[in-house]
Amino acid sequence: MWSGRSRSGPLVATIALVVAMSVGMQGQVEAQGATPVIVVLRDGVDPAATANDHSARYGADVAHVYTAALRGYAARVPAARLGALASDSRVAFISEDRPVSALDGHAGELPFGVDRIDGELSTKAGANNSAPAIAVIDTGSGPHSDLNIAGGKNCSTGRKFDDGNGHGTHVAGTIAAKKNGTGVVGVLPGAPIYSVRVLNNAGSGTFSSVICGVDWVTANAASFGIKVANMSLGGGGSDSPSDANCNNANNDALHKAICNSVKAGVTYVVAAGNSAVDFAGFVPAAYDEVLTVTAMADFDGKPGGLAAATCRADVDDTAADFSNFATLADDKAHTIAAPGVCIKSTWKGGGYNTISGTSMASPHAAGTAALCIVSTSTSGTCAGLMPAQIIQKLRSDAAARPPAYGFAEDANSTSTNYYGHLIYAGGY
Numbered sequence: 196m197w198s199g200r201s202r203s204g205p206l207v208a209t210i211a212l213v214v215a216m217s218v219g220m221q222g223q224v225e226a227q228g229a230t231p232v233i234v235v236l237r238d239g240v241d242p243a244a245t246a247n248d249h250s251a252r253y254g255a256d257v258a259h260v261y262t263a264a265l266r267g268y269a270a271r272v273p274a275a276r277l278g279a280l281a282s283d284s285r286v287a288f289i290s291e292d293r294p295v296s297a298l299d300g301h302a303g304e305l306p307f308g309v310d311r312i313d314g315e316l317s318t319k320a321g322a323n324n325s326a327p328a329i330a331v332i333d334t335g336s337g338p339h340s341d342l343n344i345a346g347g348k349n350c351s352t353g354r355k356f357d358d359g360n361g362h363g364t365h366v367a368g369t370i371a372a373k374k375n376g377t378g379v380v381g382v383l384p385g386a387p388i389y390s391v392r393v394l395n396n397a398g399s400g401t402f403s404s405v406i407c408g409v410d411w412v413t414a415n416a417a418s419f420g421i422k423v424a425n426m427s428l429g430g431g432g433s434d435s436p437s438d439a440n441c442n443n444a445n446n447d448a449l450h451k452a453i454c455n456s457v458k459a460g461v462t463y464v465v466a467a468g469n470s471a472v473d474f475a476g477f478v479p480a481a482y483d484e485v486l487t488v489t490a491m492a493d494f495d496g497k498p499g500g501l502a503a504a505t506c507r508a509d510v511d512d513t514a515a516d517f518s519n520f521a522t523l524a525d526d527k528a529h530t531i532a533a534p535g536v537c538i539k540s541t542w543k544g545g546g547y548n549t550i551s552g553t554s555m556a557s558p559h560a561a562g563t564a565a566l567c568i569v570s571t572s573t574s575g576t577c578a579g580l581m582p583a584q585i586i587q588k589l590r591s592d593a594a595a596r597p598p599a600y601g602f603a604e605d606a607n608s609t610s611t612n613y614y615g616h617l618i619y620a621g622g623y
Contacts, residue, residue: 231271234269235448235451236268237285238266246260253273253283254276258403264451264453264456288448291402292403306369306380306539307538308493308538308559311498316620319569324385324387326386329421329422329423329424329562330389335356336357336388340545341377341541342367343386344387345389347390350392350411359543365555372541379540382562382563383562383566386562389419389421405449413452432477435450457582463485465479465487467488469490473523485586489515489518490518490553492537499511504537512602514603514614517551518535518556521614527613532593537549563589563620577623590616592622593616
């Protein structure tokens, strides 16, 4: 499980998908006698009608119905009926549902993180109300005067998609805080943010609520112009040995949902995790279809490694001491780095906060991906590219920067822990 704190400093912001199951598919039963599962249906099967039928046949207490990223539903099913449900001809497979939890880590101020990736040099540094929209799949985002919240969905509790925690609003501000003379400035100022709330006020939820968010993004991406989704969350899991079938082989409903959403044209940017270990054992970071973002430390917005530490102990222009990393070739191929230490951004209630984590690095990359898509420059634009091409474009543009632009353990170094090149926002 991702740690919410670094080993040497204060709280490191992230969202951890807790992998300890109180109910498993091997017949363990909760006190209530029901097992939380995600039922993935075969192609051509009507999800809503089937969920209703399964409710009557197998006692499924349905929580979410998925129609876009997945065809299926999430429910609590009596343990004694799971075998019969799994044998139903309409069911492709049943995936475990798991708990999730959140552990929270100046007029017109340009935050050090945005400065460090040269976001201020962008051709789109003003207001960008018509830019590609970014979905923040998190604790909710806003309301906040510095953010352009275009709409959203609550997959957690209640109807409102406002942030009840602070984490999601912080992520949104790094992506797109307005350039309005107050507060902070994001990578793509004023871009539309869709607040996709998958966690409650305490920062907890389930895999099924996360899939609900992915499903909503997939269903609405075309009509709302959503091109990028940020997921500053993760937990235990892995990519399958063969990814050709979107992980149908190991019954990973979350991977299947993200895979289908990527096919619909949404670029997913995710946090690598805060355990200072190989992220091959964490999802969605390990999925080949996403851009996985590690964290580096920067305390002055400039290269060179000369600044003193500020809000927590770390070393300027080095890999953040809590950041996960890649070691496998397949994982290196979708990894990039961004600032994630002592990042100031918007916060719940209309204020601002400074926190750290790969959760804070990921939105720097998500904003840059949207920036590249909207760019009017003749070189470096991602407009018209598919998500896999956008990911590789961002990585190749980062790799093309001179060595002095990067940090001590970046991809130019001999470090056995791969953090990737530092993302570059200045060329779009």
